[in-house]
Amino acid sequence: MKVLFLGDVKSGKSRLAEQYIINMAAGEKTIYLATNSCLNEEMQQRIIEHQQRRNNQFETIEEPLDLIKVIQHCNRPILVDCITIWLNNMLYYNKKSAEILIILEQLLNLPKRLVLVHNEVGLGIISDNLLAREFVDLSGRAGQLLAKYCDKVYFCTAGLRMAIK
Secondary structure: OEEEEEEOOOOOHHHHHHHHHHHHHOOOOEEEEEOOOOOOHHHHHHHHHHHHHHOOOEEEEEOOOOHHHHHHOOOOOEEEEOHHHHHHHHHHOOOOHHHHHHHHHHHHOOOOOEEEEEEOOOOOOOOOOHHHHHHHHHHHHHHHHHHHHOOEEEEEEOOEEEEOO
């Protein structure tokens, strides 16, 4: 079973995904696979907020790049938060979009119970910055791939979720 929570920044998608996987696990302790690297004070604060909200309900594994390595060795439900940050990490380390999408598809083909979080970044204006446009395009293609492989897809806004698949 694979489930995608898709939404804008501060839409509630992470919180909703956390609630979902706790219910899905039915008492089994779940893995929280955090992809974020702390690059500045503002990001550190966001990480702290997520950690405080999770308490001890999850076993947290931090891995910014090699998600497959971690997921392959887990036999419990896994929450990946978030694919968007992972895409950014991969680009930062000079991975090409085509290579990133191949890796993502390999991840999605693993027979694991996954709940994935992904930002919808393409609902705004088209940037005049080439790198920003490339990131939005990659994120959009990743979102389509995620939705294709996931059994359920929820779009999140204002702290609410709407089933779209």
